[in-house]
Amino acid sequence: MATTNTPARVIVTFPLPEQGQRLLENYACKHDWELIQWRDSEINMTRGQFLDQVNRGADGILCKMTIRIDEDVLARAGDRLKVVSTMTVGCDHIDCCSLKARNVPLGHTPGVLTDATADLAVALTLAVCRRLGEAMQAVCNGEWGAWNPTWLLGTEIRGKTLGVLGLGRIGLATAKRLRAFGVSRLIYHSTKEKPEAAQVDGEFVTLEQLLRESDILCICCSLNASTRHMIGYTQLCAMKPTAILVNVARGDVIVQDDLERALREGKIAAAGLDVTTPEPLPPSHPLANMKNCIVLPHIGSATVETRNAMSVLAVENLLAGLQGRKMPAEYV
Numbered sequence: 001m002a003t004t005n006t007p008a009r010v011i012v013t014f015p016l017p018e019q020g021q022r023l024l025e026n027y028a029c030k031h032d033w034e035l036i037q038w039r040d041s042e043i044n045m046t047r048g049q050f051l052d053q054v055n056r057g058a059d060g061i062l063c064k065m066t067i068r069i070d071e072d073v074l075a076r077a078g079d080r081l082k083v084v085s086t087m088t089v090g091c092d093h094i095d096c097c098s099l100k101a102r103n104v105p106l107g108h109t110p111g112v113l114t115d116a117t118a119d120l121a122v123a124l125t126l127a128v129c130r131r132l133g134e135a136m137q138a139v140c141n142g143e144w145g146a147w148n149p150t151w152l153l154g155t156e157i158r159g160k161t162l163g164v165l166g167l168g169r170i171g172l173a174t175a176k177r178l179r180a181f182g183v184s185r186l187i188y189h190s191t192k193e194k195p196e197a198a199q200v201d202g203e204f205v206t207l208e209q210l211l212r213e214s215d216i217l218c219i220c221c222s223l224n225a226s227t228r229h230m231i232g233y234t235q236l237c238a239m240k241p242t243a244i245l246v247n248v249a250r251g252d253v254i255v256q257d258d259l260e261r262a263l264r265e266g267k268i269a270a271a272g273l274d275v276t277t278p279e280p281l282p283p284s285h286p287l288a289n290m291k292n293c294i295v296l297p298h299i300g301s302a303t304v305e306t307r308n309a310m311s312v313l314a315v316e317n318l319l320a321g322l323q324g325r326k327m328p329a330e331y332v
């Protein structure tokens with residue numbers, strides 16, 4: 001256990017966006033932290049490098065989703081560890097039960113990334129509906145010939161049934177935005193019926209109904225034991241052959257090989273993925289090379305404003321945890 005005179009040893013597994021980095025350095029200086037920070041933004045800190053640092057002692061850990069914080073990490077950190085703060089809203093890379101059992105508070109970054117992620121969900125939905133990936137490639141490949149009234153025809157959002165899997169903050173913000181495009185009906189499936197669904201005139205339905213009736217299905221749920229691999233081949237076959245699937249949640253909500261098969265066999269029309277398994281997805285992966293699939297490199301929250309806000313919140317969570325105060329955003 002660190003005594004009050006021992007400087008807190010803080011491990012930060014990546015360089016933070018500007019505002020968070022400045023705040024981190026200010027706090028480190030003010031509170032005399034021993035700051036151990038991975039400074040390379042091109043290459044991730046490896047698990048081995050991280051464990052090596054944890055072995056030397058950790059009062060606080062600030063991480064992202066590339067390193068799993070599990071029982072092994074917590075056992076190595078021992079009683080000295082006072083806080084884990086992740087610069088993500090999703091906490092599926094963290095063994096939350098073990099943290100709870102050890103009474104280590106966990107901070108995350110909800111709220112501040114909702115708008116950016118919902119914007120990206122809309123962008124991806126439009127990109128898939130209007131075949132933007134194919135269109136851009138056609139320009140680069142010299143396939144842009146005479147104006148052809150039947151070339152690269154997409155589908156409209158107006159008049160469609162929008163399904164949302166997971167009507168949390170991001171699901172609701174996505175639904176609000178897509179409502180403005182004139183969807184005729186909005187259905188959702190979540191752990192339970194949500195009163196806030198009234199804001200989008202959303203109708204709570206079973207998963208089976210959601211799959212069967214959605215023209216566009218946006219996956220916005222968190223990844224946990226009940227959502228992992230929730231969408232497999234059977235579920236995909238239950239969808240309309242004209243349906244479009246968009247995933248801004250986590251790759252593992254879908255059985256990815258099943259999605260590839262369903263897209264190949266025309267069980268659904270097209271997909272847009274901001275999340276995959278693994279990340280990064282190898283460029284040779286079939287999903288990265290299918291005409292009816294657009295893959296983005298997990299950029300849901302990637303705006304200057306949002307990444308700065310996330311980094312500041314993550315640092316504030318870290319400081320609060322180290323000081324034994326209530327965090328601005330504790331994961332419950």
Ligand SMILES: O=CC(=O)O
Nearest residue numbers: 087088089090301
């Ligand atoms: O996916 C990103 C996050 O969870 O913040």
